[in-house]
Amino acid sequence: MTARALNLALRQLDSTLAALGPVTFPGDTSAGQHYQPRQLHGAPPGANVGWTTGFWTGQLWLAHALSGQPSLRAAAEHQTDSFIARQEQGEDLEHHDLGFLYMLSCGAAHHLTGHPGAQAATLGAARRLLGRFLPGAGVIQSWGTLDDVAQRGRVIIDGIMNLPLLHWAARQTGDAAFTQVARSHLQRTREHLVRPGGSTYHTYHFDADTGAPLRASTHQGLADDSCWARGQAWGVYGFAINHRHVPDMGLLDEAMRLADYFLAQLPPDRIALWDLSLAHDSGEPRDSSACSIAACGLLEIAAQLPEGAQRQRYHGAALDLLEALVQHCAGEQPASGGLLLHGVYHRAANLGVDEATLWGDYYYLEALARVEGHWTPAQL
Numbered sequence: 001m002t003a004r005a006l007n008l009a010l011r012q013l014d015s016t017l018a019a020l021g022p023v024t025f026p027g028d029t030s031a032g033q034h035y036q037p038r039q040l041h042g043a044p045p046g047a048n049v050g051w052t053t054g055f056w057t058g059q060l061w062l063a064h065a066l067s068g069q070p071s072l073r074a075a076a077e078h079q080t081d082s083f084i085a086r087q088e089q090g091e092d093l094e095h096h097d098l099g100f101l102y103m104l105s106c107g108a109a110h111h112l113t114g115h116p117g118a119q120a121a122t123l124g125a126a127r128r129l130l131g132r133f134l135p136g137a138g139v140i141q142s143w144g145t146l147d148d149v150a151q152r153g154r155v156i157i158d159g160i161m162n163l164p165l166l167h168w169a170a171r172q173t174g175d176a177a178f179t180q181v182a183r184s185h186l187q188r189t190r191e192h193l194v195r196p197g198g199s200t201y202h203t204y205h206f207d208a209d210t211g212a213p214l215r216a217s218t219h220q221g222l223a224d225d226s227c228w229a230r231g232q233a234w235g236v237y238g239f240a241i242n243h244r245h246v247p248d249m250g251l252l253d254e255a256m257r258l259a260d261y262f263l264a265q266l267p268p269d270r271i272a273l274w275d276l277s278l279a280h281d282s283g284e285p286r287d288s289s290a291c292s293i294a295a296c297g298l299l300e301i302a303a304q305l306p307e308g309a310q311r312q313r314y315h316g317a318a319l320d321l322l323e324a325l326v327q328h329c330a331g332e333q334p335a336s337g338g339l340l341l342h343g344v345y346h347r348a349a350n351l352g353v354d355e356a357t358l359w360g361d362y363y364y365l366e367a368l369a370r371v372e373g374h375w376t377p378a379q380l
Contacts, residue, residue, distance in 0.1 A: 005326045006066070006368040009339045013063050013365070014072075016337045020046070022075035023082070028052045029345050029352030034337040041092060048082040051097035055358035057083065058104025059339075059365055065112060066374055073113070080109040084121040087128075096132060096142045098125040099162030104362070107168060119172070126169035129162065130181055137206040138184040153208035156219070157193050157200050157231040160186060160238030167245040183249065186242055190254055192216075193235075198261035199227040199276070200235045220346050226277035229290035230344075232262050233272075237297030237363075243304060255301050256314070262294055263317055270324035274344040285353055287344040288329040289360025295321040295367040322367055331356060340364045 016035050020026055024046035026035035037046035038053070057079040064072035083105045087093070093101075102125035109115035110122060132140045137153050140162075144151030163182040170178035192213050193201045201216040201224070221228030240255035266272055267280040272294075274287040298318035305311035331338040338356020345352030369375035 001323060001326060002368050002371045005322075005330060006365075006372055008330060008332060009361075009365050009368060010063055010067060012331055012333065012337065012339050013059055013361075014069075015333050017060070017072070017075055019337065022071075022078045025053045025079070025082075026056055026358065028358060029343065030336070030338045030356040033331075033335060033341070033355065035356070048079070048086050049092045051095060051100060052358045053079075054083070054101040054104040055362040058108060059358075059362050061104070061108040061112060062362075062365055062369060062375065066369060076105075076109065077113075077115060080105055080115050080118055084117045087121040087124045090128075093125070093128055094145050096129065096140055096156075096159050096162050098129045099165035100359075101125065103165050103168065107165075122165070123169055123172060126165050126178060129165055130169075130178060133181045133185075134206075134208050136209040137188070137211040139188050139206055139211075140181065140185050141208070142203070153206040153214070154203055155185070155189065155193070155206070156203045157189070157238070158234045160189055160242060161234050163238070163242055164245065167242075179246070182242070183246055186239075186246070186249060186251065190239075190251070194254060194258070198257040200232050200258065202228045202231045220348065222275040222277055226275050227261070227265070229262075229272040229274055229276050229287050230293065232258060232276060233290040233293035233297065236262060236294050237300060240297050240300040240304070244300075252301065252304055255297065259294070259298055259301060259314065259317070262290075269328060270321055271328055271342065274347050285344050285347065286342045287360075288325060288340050289343040289357045289363070291321050291325055291329075292340060292360050292363040292367055295325070296363050296370065299367060299370050318367070319371065322371065325364060 025038045025048050027038045039045055040050045043049045057076055060072050060076035064076055102122045106118040106122040109118040134141055139155045142154055142156045142159050166178040166182040192204045202218040202221045204216050205214040217224050235258045236255055239251040243251040265276040271286045271288055272290045273284050278284045295318045298314050302311050302315035329341045331341050339361035340356055342354055343357035343360040345357055347353060366375060
């Protein structure tokens with residue numbers, strides 16, 4: 001099942017690359033089920049701006065690693081050069097999603113080919129992320145400049161997915177400050193964004209100077225006290241992947257708690273609604289991207305557990321999610337150019353509803369590659 005699905009996903013990627021060309025970045029989501037050149041922030045069409053472009057370049061590097069196809073490497077190298085220039089120029093980098101942008105592009109390029117300038121750009125991104133740390137609050141601010149009154153001291157659950165960039169930088173440089181900041185942010189996230197029952201808040205506000213916890217909120221979820229599906233999935237994978245780097249923190253326990261909650265809220269077809277608090281018969285859209293992220297998280301949990309029933313349970317749950325995604329959501333030309341149908345970017349803002357998403361596609365490809373034995377976190 002997964003081998004056929006992986007081959008279809010690679011064909012879909014080839015088709016979109018052929019339509020866009022090697023230097024054009026697609027939008028955050030498809031439009032009418034096909035990706036178009038990115039149009040964001042007044043930049044030229046197809047420019048490398050926004051927080052999601054790393055998922056496109058990451059797909060190209062991963063697909064090249066899987067297939068050895070020269071055209072994929074050539075396109076990935078073009079785009080890696082764009083990320084190097086973006087980091088040097090500081091273009092649209094005033095946010096925490098530097099891990100998503102640079103680990104999947106320049107980090108992958110450095111690992112796979114030793115691409116000139118890729119390591120330096122990834123380290124530059126890591127230092128930018130380190131510079132967003134608020135010592136008084138013990139967290140990395142997620143959005144906005146550090147003097148932005150509305151965003152100062154705010155963190156979101158997604159943030160822990162960017163911390164592998166800091167762990168990577170610590171290994172590259174020997175500078176313990178990267179790991180110390182990651183530890184602090186992880187601890188504060190665990191204490192304040194994870195609820196007792198294993199669900200998560202989307203965002204949390206701290207006093208930036210004292211660290212006093214102020215309030216929880218949401219930006220993309222149904223309500224402040226609901227459980228946004230993609231945020232829960234980010235938490236599952238984020239705690240699991242960080243456990244690999246700081247095992248003494250016991251983060252795998254958090255990952256399993258969040259995974260158990262996520263799995264318990266799924267409807268019978270196993271494709272999550274965009275908020276896990278919604279009734280299964282509400283008629284609200286599904287978010288396949290939450291399931292592709294969660295599948296990677298479940299595989300990561302299983303990979304770090306000892307042989308036995310618990311490991312088998314989480315690995316089996318990942319395969320169950322992947323089977324549901326293949327059956328209900330796999331894209332295929334000519335109807336769709338994306339790898340994964342039925343994603344949701346931002347339901348309340350009516351952005352990317354029932355479309356393919358770059359992050360959903362990336363983690364779907366990663367999960368399939370993991371199951372087929374072609375990918376491990378050790379690659380980065």
